[in-house]
Amino acid sequence: MSIVTDKISRRTMLAATAAGGLLTTATLAQAQKSDPIANGRGGTNPGPMNPSRIAQNPDLMVPPNTDAGSLPNLRFSFDDAHIRLSAGGWTRQVTARELGVSKDIAGVIMRLNAGGVRELHWHKAAEWAYVLYGKARITAVDANGHNFVDDVGAGDLWYFPPGIPHSIQGLDPDGTEFLLVFDDGDFDEDNTFLLSDFLKHTPPEVLAKNFGVPASSLANVPDPSALYMFPAPVPGPLGADKIAGAVEVLQSFSHRMMAQAPIKMKHGTARITDSSVFQASKTIAAALVEVEPGAMRELHWHPNTNEWQYYIQGQARMGVFAASGAARTFDFQANDVGYVPFAMGHYIENTGNTTLRYLEVFKSDHFADVSLNQWLALTPPELVRASLRVDSQFLHALRREKSPVVPA
Ligand code: MN
Ligand code: MN
Secondary structure, eight states, rough: OOHHHHHHHHHHHHHHHHHTTTOHHHHHHHHHTOOOOETTOOOOSSSSOHHHHHHHHHHHHHTTTTTTTOOOEEEGGGGSSSSEEEETTEEEEEETTTTTSSSEEEEEEEEEEEOOOOEEEOOOOOOEEEEEEEEEEEEETTSSSSSSEEEEEEEEEEEEEEOOOOEEEEOOOTEEEEEEEETTTTTTTTTEEEEHHHHSSOOOHHHHHHTTTTGGGGGTTTOOOHSSEEOOOOOOOHHHHSSOOOOOOOOOOOGGGGGSOEEEEEEEEEEETTTTTTTTOSSEEEEEEEEEOOOEEEEEEEESSSSEEEEEEEEEEEEEEOTTTEEEEEETTTEEEEEEOTOOOEEEEESSOOEEEEEEESSSSSOEEEHHHHHHHTOOHHHHHHOOOOOOOOHHHSSOOSEEOOOO
């Protein structure tokens, strides 16, 4: 069964179950035509269509009745983004140019083949990373002359403060792929300060004077276009790359997120990493959330800033409440970016049949969320009853303890 058919049949089976009927050839045929019809409203869809995109966005085709008003686009897939190919790997980005609402955060997915080097460089934005695959060696030197060299693997993070020069190299056996998050939506991966670019645009006699060598020593520096991501031999053991006698940075630029004990719930987990546990990460806070099929990241919002998301595995739908009667529902697949503007209420439901795994990322030194359930549990019950006309069962079911993920 193809992915497309699988997603259509899920919706069709839900509809058939709701109608108390069986899955007939007729209902399946109707769903595969993807007509935007629900509850006697809408109409057939006789014009052009893109079935695979329709299948990925069931809540755009037939929105829940609670959707209303206008919201900005809150979803963009890395698989809809241009890829820059290099000899050492590839890179692609989702910035404010692709996802207009994301003024504060830009994302990059980068692949480095074994030995492939992302050239020594720096930039104005801070760089936070989550390793998706494989192993990498990362290096940096800070303004105090303290250095940093480490190896990272899947689930590890790094953070390079603004302006701090660094490098990344893929290791054996198959290099690495990672997500980069920059604390500036207008960041451009093609617009960083490259070591080779700096040297190419400094007069040779100045370089000679700076390094105290004849100009000929630097005559063979490659053109920056050849160096941005380039192949190189896979480096030896980490110990051999440690600079003898150098003083290490006071706060590590790497962090083992998967070594953190998760908040464990019956149908999910959450790992929260902000500057309280990863001290170097002053401008980016994150949560890695796992939600089992049918379960849901509970209704909540964030009192500090916007939320930028990266979907690692599974499929989901997110409803976003924007105040003033406006709300919209978006569907997500692996490799999608999602976004929730500051303070808007939202939930994220696992609509697939595998574990949903995604990152919540914030331009902040700390993670914070307000749980709707906890808010009401800690509000005088009679006030809640008078406000919502709820029964005792509702009041008794409220939880004083946060449960980021709630069961199906
Ligand atoms: Mn960088
Ligand atoms: Mn959230």
